[in-house]
Amino acid sequence: MxxxxxxxxxxxxxxxxxKTIRGRSMQPTFNPDTSAWNDVVIFDRHSINxxxxxxxxxIVSLRDPIRHNRTIVKRVLAVPGDVVETLPPYPQTExxxxxxxxxxxxxxxxxxxxxxxFGPIPLALVDARLRCIIWPPHRLGALRRPTSSLxxxxxxxxxxxxxxxxxxxxxMQQQSRVTEAASTSFHDPPxxxxxxx
Amino acid sequence: xxxxxxAHRAKFLLKKFSLGCLHAANFVCAFHLFKENVxxxxxxxxPSMLPTFDASGEIAVESILSYRLFPDLxxxxxxxxxxxxxxxxxxxxxxxxxxxxxxxxxxxxxxxxSTEHVIVPHGHVWVAGDNTSCSIxxxxxxxxxxxxxxxxxxxxxxxxxFDSSDMTYSDHNRFILSIDLRYLLQRSHTLTKLMVxxxxxxxxxxxxxxxxxxxxE
Numbered sequence: 001m002x003x004x005x006x007x008x009x010x011x012x013x014x015x016x017x018x019k020t021i022r023g024r025s026m027q028p029t030f031n032p033d034t035s036a037w038n039d040v041v042i043f044d045r046h047s048i049n050x051x052x053x054x055x056x057x058x059i060v061s062l063r064d065p066i067r068h069n070r071t072i073v074k075r076v077l078a079v080p081g082d083v084v085e086t087l088p089p090y091p092q093t094e095x096x097x098x099x100x101x102x103x104x105x106x107x108x109x110x111x112x113x114x115x116x117x118f119g120p121i122p123l124a125l126v127d128a129r130l131r132c133i134i135w136p137p138h139r140l141g142a143l144r145r146p147t148s149s150l151x152x153x154x155x156x157x158x159x160x161x162x163x164x165x166x167x168x169x170x171x172m173q174q175q176s177r178v179t180e181a182a183s184t185s186f187h188d189p190p191x192x193x194x195x196x197x
Numbered sequence: 198x199x200x201x202x203x204a205h206r207a208k209f210l211l212k213k214f215s216l217g218c219l220h221a222a223n224f225v226c227a228f229h230l231f232k233e234n235v236x237x238x239x240x241x242x243x244p245s246m247l248p249t250f251d252a253s254g255e256i257a258v259e260s261i262l263s264y265r266l267f268p269d270l271x272x273x274x275x276x277x278x279x280x281x282x283x284x285x286x287x288x289x290x291x292x293x294x295x296x297x298x299x300x301x302x303x304x305x306x307x308x309x310x311s312t313e314h315v316i317v318p319h320g321h322v323w324v325a326g327d328n329t330s331c332s333i334x335x336x337x338x339x340x341x342x343x344x345x346x347x348x349x350x351x352x353x354x355x356x357x358x359f360d361s362s363d364m365t366y367s368d369h370n371r372f373i374l375s376i377d378l379r380y381l382l383q384r385s386h387t388l389t390k391l392m393v394x395x396x397x398x399x400x401x402x403x404x405x406x407x408x409x410x411x412x413x414e
Contacts, residue, residue, distance in 0.1 A: 003223070010226035013233075051285070065342035066320035068268070098338075100282040124279035125344055 015046045018134065019061075025106035025113070026073055028167065029059070029143070030133075040135035041143075043128035054079065054102060054123065056178065057145035057171075059130040062104065065118050071127060074104035074114055077174060081181030087116045095120065102126070105174065146171035236260040238354050239277075239287075245326035245333070246289055249275070250353070257289065261348035268343070270295065270322060275350035278324065281338045289350055290334055294323035305329055308336045315340070322346070 021030045021039045030039045043061055054060065054076055064070040078084045083096050084103050097103055101120035106112025115121060132142040146168065231237070236259050244252040259277050270276065270292050280286040294300045294317045302309040307330070317323050321340035326332025335341060 006227035006230055007219075007223045009230060013230070063344040064320075065344055066318075068320060068342065068344035068346075098282075100280070100284065122279070122281035122284065122338075122342075122345060124281060124284035125342065126284070 013045070014049055015044075016131075017043045017045065017128070019043055021073055024111050025108055026059075026075070027108040027111075029075075029107045030073070035136060035139060037136040039133050039139065041133050042131040044131045045128040047129050048126055054126065054129075055145065056082075056175075056180075059143055060104070060126050061128045061130060062121060062125045063127060065121055065125060072113075073130065074106055074112075075174075076102050077105050077115070078103040078178045079181070083179040084115075085177040089117045090115075090119070100124075103178075107170070146175075233261065234265075235262045236348060236351075241289060244331045245328050246275075246291075247328035247331070249291075249327050250289070256354040257350050258352040258354060259348045260351045263351070264346065264348040270343075270346075276324065276346050277348055277350055278341060278346045280333075281341055281345060282333075287347065288333075290324035290326055290332075292322050293325045293335070294340075296321055298323065303336045320344075 018040060021041055024031055027033070030041070048054075048060075056076055056079060058076045059073065060076055061071050061073045064072050078097050079102055080097050080099050082103070083094055085094055086092060087109070095103075097120050100123050102123060103115045103120050105114045105116065130143055133139050238256050238258050241250050241255040241257050242253055250257065264276075272292055272295060274292050275289060276292055277287055277289050280288050296317050296319050298317050299314055300317070300323055301311065302313045302315055304311055315323075317340045321342055323335045323340050325334045325336070
């Protein structure tokens with residue numbers, strides 16, 4: 001049995017793993033007060049190892065830059081080249097994200113230790129992308145990036161204020177603090193081709 | 198009859214082949230896990246550590262396990278870390294300052310005015326290459342988080358066939374290890390202390406053991 005352990009551990013370390021999320025920094029995306037359980041989530045390490053670009057709005061797990069043996073879960077707010085308006089603990093009011101770094105924040109603005117306290121974090125610290133919640137059963141489902149279009153907001157505002165519209169509103173508020181880089185998307189920068197001759 | 202036996206044979210071979218593949222995958226996984234969690238020799242490239250390591254063709258032994266077991270770094274140690282600019286790149290640098298130290302960003306004044314000073318924040322270290330004029334290090338990306346550090350560089354392997362000037366001793370003409378003896382002594386000292394401490398604990402806790410030692414005394 002122990003003979004096959006490397007295969008199992010290798011799959012766990014480089015492809016997919018399942019972990020429980022503790023703490024309230026990502027409320028209400030994870031561990032909302034209405035739920036009695038801690039969320040159990042599938043972590044996708046393969047998509048990080050294979051070099052797929054990290055996009056704004058992804059939820060990632062990363063190694064804590066201050067206490068190096070802890071892992072934290074945050075949402076990506078900005079990618080290299082973006083300008084972010086920071087929140088109070090950070091010394092500057094605006095920051096340009098340098099090459100190879102991202103800006104991460106928790107969804108709960110008051111109980112989260114995030115980039116506002118330790119600055120932009122290097123991509124090398126990112127461990128996995130979070131794919132879907134598998135426990136508790138009533139919260140089962142894939143985790144998606146927040147939609148940035150205005151129609152999503154108006155659609156969700158049609159019913160009288162509910163948790164969904166509040167979520168969209170908060171995401172809009174977060175996104176409004178980010179000035180995106182000049183190139184439209186982070187993974188295909190503009191290519192300048194020199195003439196053949 | 199013969200067709201059936203052939204089918205049987207093919208089935209048997211296929212089974213054997215797939216099992217062989219699984220064994221190979223298992224071996225590759227084990228090898229990779231050992232390399233990523235215990236340590237391995239690795240090829241070094243680039244001029245940033247020049248007096249210590251040559252610009253190309255140097256092989257260094259990276260010990261990841263020793264960093265996991267003893268994460269307290271010492272000023273002057275060589276570490277390997279993931280580059281903060283490019284997550285796919287692993288670089289080798291020397292630890293200059295630990296958390297809480299105040300240090301001059303660049304005494305040479307090349308990349309920052311030589312009057313600029315910085316305090317290394319908690320959970321971070323300041324790293325620099327030995328070749329100041331040709332190194333991308335903390336002067337460019339600031340203090341690095343200890344979470345980026347992979348392991349220590351503990352030894353240098355030199356191929357005797359290519360380079361005889363660095364030779365320290367030779368028992369075979371294949372590999373010659375020039376190991377930083379002081380480092381090994383320091384670590385072995387810690388290890389022996391740890392072993393002695395656990396043994397003492399075992400002796401004091403285990404009844405049979407303590408009785409026997411008393412009896413012997």
